[in-house]
Every structure is written in C-alpha cells, then in structure tokens.
Amino acid sequence: MTMKSFNKHKKVLTLVICWSMTIIILLTIFSIFYFREKLLSMDASNITNYKRYDKHYALITSNMDLPFWESVYEEAKIEAEKYNAYVEYVGKNLSGNYDVKVLLRIAIDCAVDGIIIEGSEDTEVTALIDEAVQKGIVVITVLRDSPKSERQSFVGINNYNLGQTYGQQVLKIKDKDTKRILVLMDSSSSDANKNIIYSSIKQTIQKEDAKNKRLDIQTVTVDNENTFASEEAIRDIIMDTKNLPDIMICLSSIDTRCAYQAVVDHNKVGLVDILGYYYSQDILSAVQKEIIHSTISIDAKQMGALCVQAINEYTRAGRVSDYLPVDTQVITLENVSHYLKDENEKMITP
Amino acid sequence: MNMIINIIKYKWYSLTIRFKLVAVFMFTCFIIFIVNIFLYVNVNSMIGKINEVYKSNVNLNELSDSLADVQDSMTDYLTTKGSEALHGYYSAEQRYNNLLGRLNTTITDSHILLMEKNIKNMSAAYLTVTRETMQAKRARNVEKYKGNYDKASDLFSYINTYINSLNNEQFKYNSDNYKVLLVSLRYLETIATAILIIIILMNVFLVYILTYSIISPLIQLAKNANEIAKGNFEVSLVEVRALDEVGIVSKAFSRMILSIQEYIEKIKINLETENMMKEKELIMAGHLKDAQLKYLQTQINPHFLFNTLNAGAQLAMMEGADRTCLFIENMADFFRYNIKKINEDATLEEEIKLVDNYIHILNVRFSGEIHFEKAVDDNLMKICVPSMILQPIVENAINYGIRDVEWEGIIKLQVYQKADSTYISIKDNGIGIEQKKIDDIMRGEIIEPDLSKNSNGIGLGNVINRLKLYYNREDVIEIISAGKNQGTEIIIHIPHVSHK
Numbered sequence: 001m002t003m004k005s006f007n008k009h010k011k012v013l014t015l016v017i018c019w020s021m022t023i024i025i026l027l028t029i030f031s032i033f034y035f036r037e038k039l040l041s042m043d044a045s046n047i048t049n050y051k052r053y054d055k056h057y058a059l060i061t062s063n064m065d066l067p068f069w070e071s072v073y074e075e076a077k078i079e080a081e082k083y084n085a086y087v088e089y090v091g092k093n094l095s096g097n098y099d100v101k102v103l104l105r106i107a108i109d110c111a112v113d114g115i116i117i118e119g120s121e122d123t124e125v126t127a128l129i130d131e132a133v134q135k136g137i138v139v140i141t142v143l144r145d146s147p148k149s150e151r152q153s154f155v156g157i158n159n160y161n162l163g164q165t166y167g168q169q170v171l172k173i174k175d176k177d178t179k180r181i182l183v184l185m186d187s188s189s190s191d192a193n194k195n196i197i198y199s200s201i202k203q204t205i206q207k208e209d210a211k212n213k214r215l216d217i218q219t220v221t222v223d224n225e226n227t228f229a230s231e232e233a234i235r236d237i238i239m240d241t242k243n244l245p246d247i248m249i250c251l252s253s254i255d256t257r258c259a260y261q262a263v264v265d266h267n268k269v270g271l272v273d274i275l276g277y278y279y280s281q282d283i284l285s286a287v288q289k290e291i292i293h294s295t296i297s298i299d300a301k302q303m304g305a306l307c308v309q310a311i312n313e314y315t316r317a318g319r320v321s322d323y324l325p326v327d328t329q330v331i332t333l334e335n336v337s338h339y340l341k342d343e344n345e346k347m348i349t350p
Numbered sequence: 351m352n353m354i355i356n357i358i359k360y361k362w363y364s365l366t367i368r369f370k371l372v373a374v375f376m377f378t379c380f381i382i383f384i385v386n387i388f389l390y391v392n393v394n395s396m397i398g399k400i401n402e403v404y405k406s407n408v409n410l411n412e413l414s415d416s417l418a419d420v421q422d423s424m425t426d427y428l429t430t431k432g433s434e435a436l437h438g439y440y441s442a443e444q445r446y447n448n449l450l451g452r453l454n455t456t457i458t459d460s461h462i463l464l465m466e467k468n469i470k471n472m473s474a475a476y477l478t479v480t481r482e483t484m485q486a487k488r489a490r491n492v493e494k495y496k497g498n499y500d501k502a503s504d505l506f507s508y509i510n511t512y513i514n515s516l517n518n519e520q521f522k523y524n525s526d527n528y529k530v531l532l533v534s535l536r537y538l539e540t541i542a543t544a545i546l547i548i549i550i551l552m553n554v555f556l557v558y559i560l561t562y563s564i565i566s567p568l569i570q571l572a573k574n575a576n577e578i579a580k581g582n583f584e585v586s587l588v589e590v591r592a593l594d595e596v597g598i599v600s601k602a603f604s605r606m607i608l609s610i611q612e613y614i615e616k617i618k619i620n621l622e623t624e625n626m627m628k629e630k631e632l633i634m635a636g637h638l639k640d641a642q643l644k645y646l647q648t649q650i651n652p653h654f655l656f657n658t659l660n661a662g663a664q665l666a667m668m669e670g671a672d673r674t675c676l677f678i679e680n681m682a683d684f685f686r687y688n689i690k691k692i693n694e695d696a697t698l699e700e701e702i703k704l705v706d707n708y709i710h711i712l713n714v715r716f717s718g719e720i721h722f723e724k725a726v727d728d729n730l731m732k733i734c735v736p737s738m739i740l741q742p743i744v745e746n747a748i749n750y751g752i753r754d755v756e757w758e759g760i761i762k763l764q765v766y767q768k769a770d771s772t773y774i775s776i777k778d779n780g781i782g783i784e785q786k787k788i789d790d791i792m793r794g795e796i797i798e799p800d801l802s803k804n805s806n807g808i809g810l811g812n813v814i815n816r817l818k819l820y821y822n823r824e825d826v827i828e829i830i831s832a833g834k835n836q837g838t839e840i841i842i843h844i845p846h847v848s849h850k
Contacts, residue, residue: 013563017556024381024552031541032388035534050460056467086457086464093461094515106508109475110468 055085057114057311058107061142062100064092067280068253068300069118072142075304076116083312088112104128107137114138114311119146119154138311142303144193153310155324157298159193163200165330166249166275169294170201170215171208173247173273179214181205182237182245184255185221194219197251218245222255231258238262238272245272253278256295260286279331281343287336294332297339302326364593367564374560378553385549389542396531396538406520409452414513416446417473421506424480428487428499439484443477450474462523465516469509476505567596571603583611656682673714680710688738698765698774699731701740705763708741712748720748721760730765730772733844736820739813743776743840746810751780751838770846777839783831791829817842 057080061069076087090110091103098106100117101124107115108131115132119125119141129139129149138152145154170181183201185194202217209215220237223229234255237245239262250256256276260283263272269291276283276295286292303326314320331339365373419442427435450473454466479502486495577585587604659682666674684707687700702724709722744761752759757779764775783791794811817826821844831838 013559016559020552020556020559024549027548028381028385028388028545031545035392035538035541050458050463053457053459056457056464086459088464088468093465093519094511095518096511096515098511102508105504106468106472106512109472109505109508111471111475 053080053084053086055080055083055113055315056110057085057087057116057308058090058110058112059087059116059307060090060100060103060107061118062120063254064089066253066278068278068298071300072304072307075301076308077304079305079308083308085113085308085312087116087308101125101128104132108132108135111135112137114140114315116140116142116155116307116311117146117151118142119144119149119151121146121148125149138314140307140310142307143298147192152314153320153322153324155303155306155310155326157326157328159196160200162296162328163197164204165296165328166197167201167204167208169275169330170205170247170249173293174209174215178246179216180243180245181215181217181247181249183217183219183249184234184251184259185219186251186255187221187223194221201249230255231262234258235262235266238266238268244268247273247275249275250277253280253283256283256292260292263291279339279343281340284331284336284340284343287331287333288340290333294330297329297331299327299329363597367594367596370560370564370594374557378549378556381549381553382546385542385545389538392538393535396535399527400531404524407517407524409449410513410517410520413446413449413469414510414517416442416449417506417509417513420446420477420480421502424483424499424502427484428495431487436484439480443480446473447477462516462519465512465519469512469516472505472509472512476502476509479505564594564596567600571596571600574603574607578607578610583607583614656686659685677710677714680707683707684711694737695734696737697731698733698735698772701735701737702726702731702763702765704738704741705744708744709761719759720752721758723760723762724764726763726765727767730767733772735844736816739817739842740774740776742810742813743842747776747778747780747838747840750783751778753780755780755835772844772846774842774844775839777837779837780835782834782836783829783838784834785831788829788831792827821845 057076059069059073059076061072063069073087073089080087090107091098100120101122104115104117104125105128108128115129115137117125117129117139119129126146126149129141129146129151132139133150133152139149141149141151141154141156143156145151145156147154166183181201183198185198198217198219205215205217220233222233230252231254235258237243237248238259248259250259253276256274256278257280259272259274260276263269263274274286274292276287276292278300279287279295279297283292283295287295306324306326310320310324362370420439423435423439423442426432427439429435450470453470454463455470456463457467458464479498483495483498483502486498574585585607587607659678663675663678663682666672666678684704687704687707706722709720713720713722740763744763747761748759752761760779762775762777764773764777766773766775791810792814794815814827818824820826823845826843828841828843829838830841
C-alpha cells in the first residue's frame with residue numbers, strides 16, 4: 001500500500017464511521033417519529049379530537065335502527081354543521097330502550113336548543129312538546145305530526161299526495177281479477193291521517209276507474225307500538241288464504257319488509273302485489289325480483305336538512321312555516337337499479 | 351468547524367489503543383442505551399394511557415354512587431323528615447355537585463363528551479326537582495312532593511341510565527384504546543427489535559472498522575518488515591498519525607529503516623573506495639613492470655649489442671659460415687625491433703618480418719622442427735597495428751601448441767581481407783586448448799607463468815588486452831580450438847575504421 005492510497009483509505013474510513021453514526025442516529029429518531037405517528041393515527045377516537053359547536057339539537061324517533069332515520073340523521077347532522085350546531089340522536093347510545101316520551105323528557109332535561117321529533121298524537125307527547133316549547137326549545141315534528149301541540153313546524157310528506165301516489169300504483173297493476181286492496185295502517189297515526197290516506201287512495205282509484213266499483217279497499221291497523229306485533233299481524237293476513245288481498249299497501253318500511261318476507265315464506269309470490277313504503281337494501285332487491293311491485297321513496301336527506309333549516313329559521317326569525325313538504329318518488333322495476341347502486345355505495349363507504 | 355474537527359482528530363490520534371477500544375465500546379453501548387430508553391419511555395406512556403382509561407370509569411362509578419346518595423337521602427328525608435337525613439341530603443348534593451363540576455359542558459361531536467354534558471344538565475334538572483321536593487315536604491305539601499318525588503325518581507333512573515351508558519361507551523372506547531395499545535405494543539416490539547438488530551449490526555461494523563483502523567498500521571508494518579526480510583530496503587515508511595502504542599512501534603520501525611538505509615549507503619561508499627584502491631594498485635603494478643623493462647633495457651647498451659652482433663655476422667661471413675651469418679643477422683633484427691618498436695605502432699609488414707626473424711632463430715635453435723607457412727595478401731602489408739602482437743602469439747603457439755607434439759608442427763600465418771575487415775590468422779596443429787581454458791584466457795583470468803626466460807617477455811594476455819584497448823572493442827581477437835590435439839587458431843580481427 002502506497003502512502004497515497006493509505007491516506008485515501010483513512011479518509012474513506014472517517015467517512016464510513018461518520019455515515020454509520022449518522023445512520024444510527026437518524027434511524028433511531030425516524031423510528032421514534034414513525035412510532036408516534038402510528039400511535040396517533042390509531043388513536044383516532046374523538047374523545048381527544050373533537051369539534052365544538054354552539055347549538056345542540058336532539059333527534060328523537062320511535063325506531064332508531066331504521067335506515068330511513070339513519071339517512072335523516074346523517075343529513076341533519078351535515079346540515080347542522082353549516083350552522084355550527086350538532087344533532088344528537090337521543091337514545092342511540094343509551095343502554096336502555098326508551099320510547100319517544102322518555103326520550104323527549106330526557107331531551108328537555110338535557111336543555112338542548114332544538115328538538116326534531118317523530119311526532120305522534122299521544123297526549124303525553126303533546127304535553128311534553130308543549131313543555132319543551134315553553135322552556136324555549138324549538139320543536140320540529142318530522143314524518144308524523146303532533147297537530148295539537150305547540151310545535152313550531154312539521155316536516156313530512158303530504159298524506160293526500162301519498163294516497164294519490166298509491167292509488168295511481170294500484171291503477172297500474174290492477175287487472176280484472178283484482179278485488180281486494182288492503183291498506184296496512186299504522187296504529188300510531190291519528191285517525192285523521194289514516195282517513196286522509198285512505199280516502200285519497202280511494203278517490204284516486206275511483207276517479208280513474210269510476211265504472212268499476214268492484215274494487216274493495218280495506219284498511220287494517222297494525223299495532224306498531226308493541227315490539228314484534230306488526231310482523232305477527234301481517235303474517236296472519238297472508239296466511240288467511242281465503243281473504244288474501246290482491247294488493248297490499250304498506251305504510252311503513254317495517255310493514256313492507258314483513259309483508260315481503262311473509263309472502264315469500266308462504267309461497268304467495270305473484271298472488272299478492274305489495275306496494276311498499278320507503279326502501280332498504282332488501283326492499284330494493286325485492287323490487288328487482290318483482291316480489292314488491294313498487295315502493296315509495298321519501299327524500300330522507302331533504303327531510304333531515306329541512307328539519308335543521310326549520311329550527312334555524314325559527315331561531316333566527318322567530319317564525320317558520322307550519323308545514324314543510326318533502327318530496328316522494330315511486331321506485332319500480334324501471335328505476336330500482338339506480339337506488340340499488342346508491343345503496344351499494346353507501347355500504348362500501350358508510 | 352474545521353478547527354473543531356482537527357482538534358477532535360488530534361485528540362483521537364493522541365489516545366491510547368486501550369482508550370480507543372473503550373471509547374468504541376462505550377459509544378455502541380450508549381446508542382443501545384438510548385434505544386432502550388426510547389422503548390421504556392414509550393412503554394411507560396402506554397401504561398399511563400391504560401391508567402387514564404380506567405380512571406375515567408372509576409370517576410363515573412363515583413358519580414353514580416353519589417347520585418344514589420342524593421336519591422337515598424331524599425327518600426330518607428321524605429320518609430322520616432329527620433334532620434340527619436336532611437343533613438345527609440345536603441352533603442350528598444354538595445358532593446354530587448362537586449363531581450358534576452368535572453363534567454364537560456360544551457357541545458361537541460364526541461358522544462362521550464356530549465353525554466357528559468347531558469348528564470350534567472339532567473342532573474341540574476334533577477337537583478332542582480329534589481330541592482323542590484324537599485321544600486314541599488317541609489311545607490307539608492303532600493300532593494306536590496309526591497308528584498315531584500315521582501318526577502325525581504324518573505329523572506334519577508334516566509340519569510343512571512345515562513351514566514351507565516356513558517360507562518359503557520367509555521368502556522367501549524377504552525377497550526378500543528386497549529386494542530390500539532396492544533397493536534402499538536406489537537409495533538413497538540417490531541420496531542424496537544428491528545432497531546436493535548440494525549444497531550447491533552452497525553455496531554459490529556463500526557467496531558470492525560475502528561479496530562481495523564487501529565491495527566492497519568500494524569499490518570502495514572508487518573508487510574514492510576517482510577519486504578525488508580526479502581532484501582528490499584526501498585520500502586515506503588508507514589505513515590502513522592496516531593500517538594498510541596502502534597504509533598510508537600511504527601515510528602521506531604521507520605527510524606530503523608532509515609538508519610539501515612543510511613548504513614547501506616555507507617557500506618556502498620566504502621566498497622567504492624576499496625575498488626578505487628585496487629585499481630590504483632594495479633596501475634602501480636603496471637608501472638612497476640614498465641620500470642622493470644626500462645631497467646632491463648638500461649642494463650644493456652643496445653647499440654653495443656647490435657654492433658657486436660653485426661661484428662659476429664661479418665666474422666661468420668668472412669669465415670664462410672653463411673648460415674651463422676644469417677642467424678646472427680636475424681637475431682640482430684629481432685632485438686632491434688624489440689627495442690625500437692615496443693612503444694610505437696608498427697605496420698603489418700614489420701610485424702610479419704619479426705615473426706620471420708623469430709621463426710628463423712627458433713629453427714636454428716630447434717634444428718628446423720617448426721614449419722612456418724605464410725599466406726599473406728600483399729595489399730594489406732601497410733596496415734597499422736600495435737607493435738609486438740604477432741610474435742607473442744606465434745611464440746605462444748610454439749610453446750604451448752606444437753612444442754611437445756609427436757607429429758610435425760606447422761604454424762600457418764594468414765592475412766586476408768573479408769568484408770570491411772582485415773583478418774590475421776595464426777593457426778597451429780598442436781595440442782589444442784579446451785574451451786574452458788579459452789574462456790579463461792579471453793577473460794584474462796589465466797595467470798601467466800614467468801615469461802622472462804623463454805620469451806621476449808610479452809604474454810598472450812598482454813596482447814589480448816592491448817588489442818582490446820587499442821581497438822576499443824571486445825571481439826578483436828578470437829581463439830578457436832576444436833579440442834584436444836586438434837590445433838588452435840587465433841584470429842585477430844582488425845576493422846578498417848580509422849584509429850589513432
């Protein structure tokens with residue numbers, strides 16, 4: 001080894017040592033940061049990472065698990081965000097299962113700023129709504145109204161229009177053998193509401209089909225208040241082979257699903273035409289399979305947004321329209337694929 | 351910056367190997383220590399998180415207990431209207447209020463925090479109701495306190511549900527956190543193991559490099575020592591900046607090489623002076639011989655010798671002894687030439703005449719035993735040659751070649767031209783010379799016997815040397831002999847180039 005190469009060797013040696021030391025130090029630092037980053041990314045829970053709001057609104061519905069109400073809630077939340085408000089789905093995180101009355105009581109005691117409630121004509125509910133209003137809480141009823149209460153506004157579908165839509169669907173599917181039409185009424189709706197829907201259906205059918213009076217339109221009230229009751233009731237109807245209806249109009253998504261399941265289970269597909277109410281994955285696929293003839297879609301998103309807008313409108317201006325209508329659409333075999341696609345997307349990105 | 355690096359470099363070089371090794375070890379240990387500290391800190395922070403997780407649950411249980419105390423004491427008061435129960439109620443309420451103070455009051459999108467806010471608001475409502483109930487009881491407003499009690503009980507149960515739900519939520523959150531903790535612990539484990547392995551490898555590498563840097567001068571030293579052992583003293587010196595043990599050895603080694611080189615230089619100079627001395631000695635010997643000759647020459651007065659010989663020749667002629675006369679004339683010519691030409695150049699003709707004279711003398715002396723044949727190109731007779739070259743060769747051929755042979759001895763002299771050179775060949779049919787001896791003669795290594803008795807004093811070696819010197823070339827003379835009894839030929843090769 002010559003002197004020159006020896007010197008060069010020395011230089012390389014110093015470089016190598018410096019580099020190794022730098023690498024070791026960098027590696028350690030990098031690992032520390034990498035680990036912290038990993039830890040933070042996993043700890044994404046919002047107990048430490050949350051947003052503050054000015055207003056607190058409560059959403060109270062009778063059945064919290066329905067996808068319909070989920071849609072309403074999600075959209076209400078998004079809409080509320082615009083006004084720096086947060087919507088709480090009261091009862092969602094509670095261990096106990098409470099009815100609307102208790103939830104309303106809780107919401108009032110929680111001193112929220114606004115309540116969106118699926119109304120009912122129950123007197124206790126009405127009284128509680130009145131109490132809330134007296135305490136300065138803005139109350140908006142949604143989908144179902146509490147007409148006797150002092151609620152600020154009602155956001156929902158027009159029962160008359162709904163009846164007309166069903167009537168038109170009945171006219172579309174009826175043939176010479178169609179005789180019995182059964183409307184499954186909700187026990188929680190008021191008689192007035194039921195009457196409006198029923199008469200609207202009847203009017204529509206008779207207007208179009210004046211000569212033919214042989215269509216027998218009946219209503220059955222299904223008990224929605226008690227858990228599982230509606231399913232049993234619908235099954236009874238389907239199993240009653242003699243009085244089997246030709247067309248069955250369901251006015252809730254639970255009823256729709258129960259009717260569909262019962263028809264399939266008792267091999268009555270094709271014998272009974274079901275007109276559904278609202279949609280979920282299984283209702284849509286039933287429409288696709290032509291087990292359910294058509295179903296009504298209520299624009300849940302619009303509904304949620306309207307509720308929040310109504311509260312804000314009232315807080316801002318001191319008044320709001322008494323009734324805010326929500327759009328409905330008929331889902332049939334022709335347009336079901338569009339809804340199915342939406343539903344699938346929702347599943348992928350909840 | 352550079353200065354600092356230089357200082358560090360200097361410091362590092364001035365450390366001992368022992369210290370360097372310790373430093374390397376300490377450095378690697380330090381890095382591993384740092385990594386371990388990092389691990390422990392993280393594990394500790396995780397344990398802290400787990401603790402926090404359970405603390406929140408404990409807090410909620412406390413809240414729930416306190417709420418139960420309020421409800422119980424109220425119920426107790428309503429039942430007994432005892433002052434102790436009243437006191438108990440107030441203290442329970444106070445405690446409960448204190449606990450409520452810790453809860454969140456802002457509106458957020460976090461379930462847990464929002465539930466806290468709800469609990470707080472509901473508790474406020476509940477406490478209002480209980481206070482009203484107590485007042486109604488004191489006022490003995492049975493209707494009111496009964497109604498309020500029911501209300502309070504409902505609220506109590508709702509709040510409890512909320513607390514339980516919150517507890518559940520927190521537990522869910524905590525178990526999620528616990529999962530996260532587990533996963534992160536696993537991450538930590540993997541990362542830590544990876545770091546440790548990489549650092550250990552790095553450390554091994556570093557230790558290798560550093561120890562190599564420490565012992566590489568030793569390896570270089572050993573290489574140099576081997577080179578020196580092989581006899582190569584021109585090795586480069588080991589450059590060692592370190593002042594450690596190896597540095598000291600290397601420096602000593604370098605000094606040793608330097609002094610050896612100096613010593614060798616000295617020996618070389620000594621040898622050269624010795625050679626010069628020897629040369630001088632040889633020149634001295636030449637001078638001595640010269641002096642000896644001069645001395646001999648001065649012993650005889652040449653003119654007296656030649657006059658005497660001439661007188662002898664005339665006497666022989668007068669007496670009719672023609673052969674004696676010729677013999678004496680030849681002798682006279684021979685000696686005259688010897689004396690006259692010893693220091694001058696001669697022509698080839700003169701040299702050949704001398705050989706003739708010599709042969710004549712010898713034939714008289716040895717009664718015609720020597721047959722001398724000449725084949726001479728007359729055109730070459732005027733070529734200039736150093737004097738006294740042919741006669742010593744012929745003398746040599748007679749003395750060593752044909753003197754003692756059984757057969758008739760013949761000496762053949764040839765002068766001929768070939769290419770641009772003149773060749774003089776003296777050939778005998780005597781006993782010949784071995785090749786080894788020829789080589790020795792050509793190298794001048796044969797010690798010539800004392801010639802002063804049987805010759806004119808000039809030996810073959812002398813002729814060869816003079817010819818070489820005169821023509822300034824090595825191949826001027828050639829001795830050829832086919833072996834024993836095969837005769838010898840000596841060829842003088844005279845180039846036609848100009849010479850002095």
